[in-house]
Amino acid sequence: xxxxxxxxxxxxxxxxxxxxxxxxxxxxxxxxxxxxxxxxxxxxxxxxxxxxxxxxxxxxxxxxxxxxxxxxxxxxxxxxxxxxxxxxxxxxxxxxxxxxxxxxxxxxxxxxxxxxxxxxxxxxxxxxxxxxxxxxxxxxxxxxxxxxxxxxxxxxxxxxxxxxxxxxxxxxxxxxxxxxxxxxxxxxxxxxxxxxxxxxxxxxxxxxxxxxxxxxxxxxxxxxxxxxxxxxxxxxxxxxxxxxxxxxxxxxxxxxxxxxxxxxxxxxxxxxxxxxxxxxxxxxxxxxxxxxxxxxxxxxxxxxxx
Numbered sequence: 001x002x003x004x005x006x007x008x009x010x011x012x013x014x015x016x017x018x019x020x021x022x023x024x025x026x027x028x029x030x031x032x033x034x035x036x037x038x039x040x041x042x043x044x045x046x047x048x049x050x051x052x053x054x055x056x057x058x059x060x061x062x063x064x065x066x067x068x069x070x071x072x073x074x075x076x077x078x079x080x081x082x083x084x085x086x087x088x089x090x091x092x093x094x095x096x097x098x099x100x101x102x103x104x105x106x107x108x109x110x111x112x113x114x115x116x117x118x119x120x121x122x123x124x125x126x127x128x129x130x131x132x133x134x135x136x137x138x139x140x141x142x143x144x145x146x147x148x149x150x151x152x153x154x155x156x157x158x159x160x161x162x163x164x165x166x167x168x169x170x171x172x173x174x175x176x177x178x179x180x181x182x183x184x185x186x187x188x189x190x191x192x193x194x195x196x197x198x199x200x201x202x203x204x205x206x207x208x209x210x211x212x213x214x215x216x217x218x219x220x221x222x223x224x225x226x227x228x229x230x231x232x233x234x235x236x237x238x239x240x241x242x243x244x245x246x247x248x249x250x251x252x253x254x255x256x257x258x259x260x261x262x263x264x265x266x267x268x269x270x271x272x273x274x275x276x277x278x279x280x281x282x283x284x285x286x287x288x289x290x291x292x293x294x295x296x297x298x299x300x301x302x303x304x305x306x
Contacts, residue, residue, distance in 0.1 A: 046088045047117045051145035052138040059246050061141060065154035072156045077238040077252040080155045080228060081109065082206060088113050094124060095205050096244060097224025099214035102203050103127035106212070111136055155228040155236060161208030162229035163189075165264050166257035170195070179257055182269035183208060184276050191264075192272040193217075199273030200225055215239055216273065223251070233259045 048071050052062040058076035065072050071083040071090050083092025091110045098105035104126060111122030118140045123133040146153070166179040177195035184190070187204045189211050202213010202225065215225040224244045227237035234256070241251035270276065 043115050044117055046085070046113050048085070048090065048113060048120075049149070050147050051141045051149060052120070053141060055138060056134070056136045058244055059249050060252075061145065062138060063146075063149040063154045065149060065151055065156055067151075067156060072151075072154050074153075074155045074226075074228075074238075076244075076249060077254070078224065078226070078240065078244050078249070079105075079212070080210065080226060083109070083111075088115075095203075095210060095212040095226070097202075097212050097214065097226045097238075097240060098244060099201075099224075101128060106203075106205075109136060152230055152234075152236065155230060157206060157209035158229050158231040158234075160229055160232045160259075160262070161204075162211055162227055162235045163208055163262070163264065164259060165261035165268070166235060166259055168193070169256050169258070178260075180264035180268035180271070181211075182264055182266055188276065189213065190273075190276050191269050197272045201273070211237070218272075225255075227255065227257075235259070 048064045048066050050064060052064060052075075054060050054062040054075040058078050060076045062075035063073050066085060069085050071085050071092070072081070074080045079094050079096035081092055081094040083090040089110065089112050091108070093108050094106065096105040107124060107126040107129075109122065109124035111120045113120045119138065121135075121137045124136045125131060125133065161183075163181050163183055166181070167176040168179065170176060175195055177193050179191055179193040181189060181191035181200075183204050187208075189200070189202055189204050189208075191200045192198070193200070196218045198215065198217030200211075200213060200215040202211050204211060209229045211225075211227040213225055214222060216222040221241060223240040223242050225237065225239050227235050229235050236257075237255045239253050239255050240248055241253075242248050
């Protein structure tokens with residue numbers, strides 16, 4: 001009898017131990033489940049800092065740098081952007097070099113970064129296309145591209161506007177050219193430069209720390225142009241030969257200007273080219289502005305004569 005009781009008592013102890021182990025395992029498994037019963041996955045905090053493809057823009061690459069809750073960057077050496085970060089989403093505005101209607105070269109965007117921080121997806125919009133969505137999907141680039149590009153590479157703006165006097169850095173054996181940049185009451189920027197003589201015209205953005213427009217010189221060369229004041233003394237940007245197009249990306253040249261003064265006279269700024277008279281003012285094109293000017297002069301002459 002005692003042998004039977006001992007046998008069943010031993011079996012009961014083993015059963016109780018096994019039961020306790022099963023309960024503990026179920027408790028641990030339940031602790032790792034969400035409300036829907038699926039295991040919780042560790043999600044990396046969003047990390048936009050890095051080098052990305054720019055396949056949905058003009059090719060090449062894109063640099064992105066977070067500063068506080070802002071994201072700054074430049075893509076394809078053709079345009080720069082400013083965004084506000086909230087969670088895994090960034091919404092903001094972008095600006096590109098171009099001429100004609102300003103709204104062809106600026107717009108908004110909305111992009112979301114993946115949970116592994118290796119890609120982002122979303123849309124961008126051109127003002128002139130009235131809300132038409134253009135896909136913006138890019139992936140992170142590895143070595144030799146920098147994983148933490150500098151503020152200079154991302155064209156993060158400084159505190160001072162890009163107005164005033166500057167000189168460029170044309171390379172060894174070449175004479176530096178002087179630049180004079182002015183802004184009018186319409187937030188339009190016009191400037192003249194030398195070596196060879198030429199002029200630039202476009203628009204001021206982000207408290208005049210940014211410029212997007214076009215550049216012309218007396219050698220007959222012209223192209224899309226962007227500039228960004230990245231410090232009190234340094235303006236950096238890119239100049240394309242011709243319009244922005246994927247097949248023209250190889251023509252993009254980096255531009256670096258060093259400040260000589262914080263102001264420039266209107267005469268210096270308009271030394272070359274048509275000056276502010278030709279600038280776009282809102283939806284009115286340059287031809288319309290010129291026609292209006294001619295009409296005003298005609299009316300004044302008519303009043304004097306009659």
